[in-house]
Amino acid sequence: MNKIFLLLLVVLVSFEGVFATSMTSSNYSIQIDSVNFGGGFGSSTNYVGESTFGEVATGPSSSTSYTINAGYQQMDATYLAISTVSDVTLSPSISASGGGTANGSTSVTVTTDNPTGYELYIKATSSPALVSGANFFSDYVPAGANPDFSFTVGAATSEFGFTPEGSDVVQKYLDNGSVCNTGLTDTTDSCWNGLSTSNELIATKTSDNYPSGSATTLKFRAESGASNTQGAGSYTATTTVTAVAI
Amino acid sequence: MTINKFIALLCVSTLVFGSFTNAYAIEDQFEIGATVTSSDVTAPSVPTGLSATAVSSSQINLSWSVSTDDVAVTGYKIYRDSVFLTTTSLSTHSDTGLSPSTTYSYTVSAVDAASNESSQSSSANATTFAASSSAGGGSGQHSQALIYDLVVVPSQTGAIISWKTTQPAVTSLAWGKSNNYELGTSVGTIYTSIHSASLISLDPGTQYFYSIEVTNGYGTKTFLSNLTFTTLPMGEFVPNPTDFKAQARQADIALSWTNPKDPDFEEVRLLRSTVFFPANPSDGQVIYEGDLEGIIDSDVNVGVTYYYSIFARDRNGLYSSGSVARARVLLPGEVVGPDGNIYDELPKSPTTHPLIDSLTFLDFDFIQDGRRITTFSGKSQVTVDGGKNLTVSLDYEKVPELLKSIIVTLTHPSDKEKTFSFLLRVNDEKTKYVATIGPLGESGIYNVYISIVDYKNQGLKQILGNLLATALVGLEKENNVYQTLLTIINKNRLNILLIILVSLILFKSLRSVIDRNRRRMRVSNINV
Secondary structure (H helix, E strand, C coil), rough: CCCHHHHHHEEEHHCCCHHHCCCCCCCEEECCCCCCCCCEEEECCCEEEECCCCCCCCCCCCCCCCEECCCCCCCCCHCECCEEEEEEECCCCCCEEEEEEEEEEEEEEEEEECCCEEEEEEEECCCCEEECCCCEEECCCCCCCCCCCCCCCCCCCCCEEEECCCCCECHHHHHHCCCCCCEEEEECCCCCCCCCCCEEEEEEEECCCCCCCCEEEEEEEECCCCCCEEEEEEEEEEEEEEECCH | CCHHHHHHHHHHHHHCCCCCCCCEEEEEEEEEEEEEEEECCCCCCCEEEEEEECCCCCCEEEEECCCCCCEEEEEEEEECCCCEEECCCCCCCCCCCCCCCCCEEEEEEECCCCEEEEECCCCCCCCCCCCCCCCCCHHHHHCCCCCCCEEEEEEEEEEEEEEEEEEEEEEEEEEEECCCCCCCCEECCEEEEEEEEEEEECCCCEEEEEEEEECCCCCEEEEEEEEEEEEECCCCCCCCCCCEEECCCCEEEEEECCCCCCCCEEEEEEEECCCCCCCCCCCCCCEEEEECEEEEEECCCCCEEEEEEEEEEEEECEEEECEEEECCCCCCCCCCCCCCHHHHHHEEECCCCHHHHHHHHHHCEEECEECCCCCECCCCCEEEEECCEEEEEEEECCCCEEEEEEEEEEEECCCCCCEEEEEECHHHCCEEEEECCCCCCCCCEEEEEEEECCCCCCCEEEEEEEEEECCCCCCCCCHHHHHHHHHHHCCHHHHHHHHHHHHHHHHHHHHHHHHHHHHHHHHHHHHC
């Protein structure tokens, strides 16, 4: 018996990596793993399917991204999921000369059973974010330290900005009807900021929202001033949203 | 608990709790798209009239008629042998670096700001000259390129010289202060019929020599030499009143000056301030306008320093830069102190701009007869003609725009207590700080104190130097000899009268003696 326990102890020390995390990336890690004798691993950016011998995995299917918990592992996992965010097409087309405004929006839903909730961030992959070759819309710059209540662009410039809306939006993007980062109102199409290549916190919740999740609407706007000449072409901004369990 | 049970518990605990050390995060990426469309979709018209002309063994010149567009043509694309060559905004182009005796084919298209491009024009061909060409007569291409329409437009410090040739040619222009053309040569490399050269950094009021050589595509040269032009003289400001003095008395201040001897002089404007010298004819209280040479300012308070600036105005309404003087009616019992240096009396600015700090006496230009004086002794003495107007100037860009005043004070060569101060004022073109004063009149070394003052009336810097003036002492220097004689006579009237009287008496006495001797000789002859 002593030899068996000693053997077990040796196994525990040797296979520490297996029991800690079996797969990691800069964005996520699988919390719990097991020595697998059956089934297999399937993975994508959104989910990991895992099976253990002797048990059948079940789980919620209301969102497109989920982690299946099975067997003795289920009691120890934190559930965090993010819906696939649809691409956005700003409309209408903006004239190269004479100015114009184009708008678009998408939605991201975060679901977690983490009792301390989640945080949602957004960032662009380039600065300026909305580009077409050598042409670009400047990243929107608010007049002060807080987002601008109204989207304002100079006559000879063009800018691209965003605003989040939803029940979990952080104070910075709430307003009192005229000023942002003040009050508890989430006025539609208000409190504009520019994307950057650094993560910007836009929504948070301090409790779980499983299984319904929380939806945050992301609104985007590109505007060219009346006397601005904007290079003709197709402009693209690649954006990343990241949900983190607190 | 036995050791076996303890180890089992340890293992299970590790299994259950060992992995709660990692964060949870998940991300998704998406794209946002926008379209910008051009409202101009109409291409310009096709260029017409394309011509290609070989001008040498390595160059072909192109020209064409301009295109039209619903918005605007922004340029032309040139194709050589169906390959894109270059873009130009003009309706001509010189294609260089070609091979001799080679035929090239060209087309041109027009483009607009929305990148709409017209169709390419009809083609035009040309064949470059052979590599070796002989000069001399025969066909028109082998004759000389003649120079015509030669125009020189001089300025104070430069000149633009332009000319044309009867054939496309390359050209070189050499210039100098003599016909050695020692100052430089400007060489063109493009064969063209229209030529120009811009000469800079020349001296004002100075004659320059230049030559032009043109070479056509066949290597035939044409040469013009011993051509001259003269740069414009440096301008003068309206001359200031001189000898401006403010003399404090018991209850008023006596002001006196000498009006400039300028044929265009009209009157003076005298201003007063208790803050600092009025910097221009509008800066301060006007207390006199007219052509007198002195007034009494009785509207003064005891113990207050009054700063006066006097400006001469000419018939054209232009004002001089201003002469300055100051005075203070003493308090009862106060003893008059020595008249101090203007700069020494000013509060000093805690910081001085580096541009001002680096200024020296040599940064100032001293100009007479429209030319900058270049005769300096060392770094702080300049020789001037005391019989001519003198203009002092400082280039505007040599000082930052935080200045209020530049005050120049001269001291008399033989009486250091006698001083005369005037302002340098910005000219209308904002290119210089300038002042003109009348002839100094007397030879000698005039000490120069230049005080630079900021807008807070704080002293920034004082620069010291000397003017070595040469002039006829005590006399008005006139070109008219008769006037000079008249002046001599006027000043020595009494002496001249005395000399004439004595001469008359002596002459009469001598005559009397001679007559008496003659009579005696006649009597002697008769007696013999």
